[in-house]
Amino acid sequence: MGRDQVFVTRELPPKMLGKLAEHCDVEVWDEFLPPDYEIILDKIGGLAGLLCLLTDRIDAQLMDAAPDIKVISNLAVGYDNIDIPAATQRGIPIGNTPGVLNETTADFAFALLMATARRIPEARQYIHDGKWLTWHPTVLSGQDVFGATLGIIGCGRIGAAVMRRASGFGMRVLVNSLESADEIQQLGGEKVSLDELLSQSDFVSLHVPLTEETHHLIGERELKQMKPTAILINTARGSVLDPEALYTALRDGEILAAGLDVTEPEPIPLDDLLLSLENCLIVPHIASASVATRTKMAEMAVDNVIAGLRGQALPTCVNPEVYQRG
């Protein structure tokens, strides 16, 4: 019997690819841009394993073209790019990379919060534009972070890590999340309704996964409830936020600013109106991008593939129900 074939849809650290190659034949997509859907479709028929990224759409059609697939391993904690019910129905285990990116992502949510509150990108541009002529009492004044109220929507692992940072800044933390009021209180927050959170918070930070329920969770109605001095931070998924409603709210001063690590769509087109706004800081989905964390994510993704090839339960499996089938 030949060795299992595995396709990896982007370059990984050589050490991880080496580890994977001890267990199977590995083909790596070594281009900078992701493979087209058709390329994966073309290859998947001969694969026992697929290690993919959040930029790869993995749907039922692909799964149906993969009679020998034993594992699909996503190099991300989020898995909205994969049709999970379809995978479960077909008995295909899906791996993800939870845990290792919590602190790194929370650091970055706070970095966006600080940068937008204190207008750091604008201040940098101010110097480059030759405008720094003197110290001025009002120029580039921003919002205080210390002592402000932070609203966290979605208090899973990353939301909780953001809360820990907020306590060092003496912030009051309001939470809208599925966790119980007791659990949230133990973490140092107060459970409130979404409406209360939006109307009382100086900063609102999004930490929910993208699902049918959270698609455009923050739209025109929600933005109108926020304070005109409030700042919105999104390190979750772009589609949790309605981008057109956000543009209007930022343009019309309904909220003060936004810091976005994620957009709808990704990458954001250069003619997107959000990019024309000084009060909208947008970066290219890099919240988990520390060298150490991205390396750990790659290692977890590889370990999931290896377990799947061996017929073992994936160390971090999104759909463990597949193991309960007869």
Ligand code: DGY
């Ligand atoms: C994830 O893992 O889902 C993140 O969005 C990657 O940064």
